[in-house]
Amino acid sequence: MNGPDILSAAYDDDPYSHYETMRNDFPVYRHEPTGMYVISRHADVARALKDPPFTNECYAWQAEPVMGGRTITQMDGLEHASYRRLLGAPLRGPDFRRRVVPGIEQASAELIEKFQDRGDVELMSEFATWLPINIMSTLIGLPEADRPRFQRWYLALIAHMSNLANDPDVAAAGVAVRAEMTAYLRPLLQDRRARPGGDILSALCRAEFEGARLTDAQIQVHLATLMTAGGDTTVSAISNTIKNLLLHPEHLRATMADRSLIDRMHAESLRLNPPVHLILRYAAEEVRLDGGVIPAGSTVGCVLGAANRDPARFSDPDVFAPYRDELDPGREFTPAGSLVAFGQGRHFCLGAGMARTTVNIAVNQLLDALPDLRLADTAELRETGMFTRRLKKLELCFTPKAHPTVTV
Numbered sequence: 001m002n003g004p005d006i007l008s009a010a011y012d013d014d015p016y017s018h019y020e021t022m023r024n025d026f027p028v029y030r031h032e033p034t035g036m037y038v039i040s041r042h043a044d045v046a047r048a049l050k051d052p053p054f055t056n057e058c059y060a061w062q063a064e065p066v067m068g069g070r071t072i073t074q075m076d077g078l079e080h081a082s083y084r085r086l087l088g089a090p091l092r093g094p095d096f097r098r099r100v101v102p103g104i105e106q107a108s109a110e111l112i113e114k115f116q117d118r119g120d121v122e123l124m125s126e127f128a129t130w131l132p133i134n135i136m137s138t139l140i141g142l143p144e145a146d147r148p149r150f151q152r153w154y155l156a157l158i159a160h161m162s163n164l165a166n167d168p169d170v171a172a173a174g175v176a177v178r179a180e181m182t183a184y185l186r187p188l189l190q191d192r193r194a195r196p197g198g199d200i201l202s203a204l205c206r207a208e209f210e211g212a213r214l215t216d217a218q219i220q221v222h223l224a225t226l227m228t229a230g231g232d233t234t235v236s237a238i239s240n241t242i243k244n245l246l247l248h249p250e251h252l253r254a255t256m257a258d259r260s261l262i263d264r265m266h267a268e269s270l271r272l273n274p275p276v277h278l279i280l281r282y283a284a285e286e287v288r289l290d291g292g293v294i295p296a297g298s299t300v301g302c303v304l305g306a307a308n309r310d311p312a313r314f315s316d317p318d319v320f321a322p323y324r325d326e327l328d329p330g331r332e333f334t335p336a337g338s339l340v341a342f343g344q345g346r347h348f349c350l351g352a353g354m355a356r357t358t359v360n361i362a363v364n365q366l367l368d369a370l371p372d373l374r375l376a377d378t379a380e381l382r383e384t385g386m387f388t389r390r391l392k393k394l395e396l397c398f399t400p401k402a403h404p405t406v407t408v
């Protein structure tokens, strides 16, 4: 008997129904089609994410070819620490509120304005998929008119990195985007070197590592990393937080009345429906885990989605329970949290604070602008994705705000 086939259509439709089987009956198993070892228990996944002999070497074949160079996710030691400082600076820091928050508020309000008078919205295509890319392209310093192109880029790059089935069309599309990015960025980087501004592009043009300025190719890798890491993940976090609130009217009412609860609802949504379900690691030596033994030299698939629902870590794990004892919303957006949704250890998500703020602003504004927000009768709530996972659609309706009538 084999463990669940993570490449099957049934698994894509509903991985959750396989997670219990994985944790109980196949806590460490070799997935024959890919040759990787799959682990799913919270203790094992948390350990593989942060402790030796597990390493991030697999990003060398998963990310590097399509990103065009070494990504922060595969770095170690001093190099990793330097790039965390460089890439992290624009995403956090003491002046984050003044520098970044007004832009997020504006980006969210602009999207809501387009549908708030209508009474219905498909939240994925009209809001959630745009908000992160609109925010990131402003921060990076990319032209507003090209946002649809940036969205197409990051989706193609993610698809390439998730292409365990080796689909040749997906592989070709990712490589084509890499070349397109190189040509697109060349004049833009020349311009920023001549006329630097306050954006991330300018900061990367100024940055030095070991006494040398970053090359165009290196800058491209980091931009592509920020787009892919912050894009679909935040899309999923926004939409799942709204979905879970609408499925639980008592929590929606409480959150309407007390907006400080949004972090709690968001954190529990990250546990129940994490934006990242699968992360790869490499076992540099043979290692014995709670669930079994992994041979030296293996690629390891860490199933975050299953770990976040492990009853050994979270009571009643398949239920949306934002007040559960194991959850501390103040810590869940830091490496000290109980979830593995943002990873663990030194590669803990660099954008967790940014994601927290974005979801907070988005949920606040949606609840303010769309009275009586509810799921449409036609809403299906189907998800897709093996590495990053999100709703296909989120059809909502609400009572449009009445405009004051103008009498002449």
Ligand code: HEM
Binding pocket: 049, 072, 073, 074, 084, 087, 091, 136, 225, 226, 229, 230, 231, 233, 234, 237, 274, 275, 276, 279, 280, 340, 341, 342, 343, 344, 346, 347, 348, 349, 350, 351, 352, 354, 355
């Ligand atoms: C709810 C939203 C998000 C989730 C669930 C998420 C999840 C993750 C996870 C699981 C990792 C660890 C990968 C690993 O260990 O192999 C990670 C790393 C990372 N994330 Fe996020 N992420 C989110 C939002 C963002 C945002 C908004 C940004 C930036 C704009 C971002 C940038 C990064 C970067 C740069 C890394 C690599 C850190 C390193 O290797 O040191 N993420 N993220």
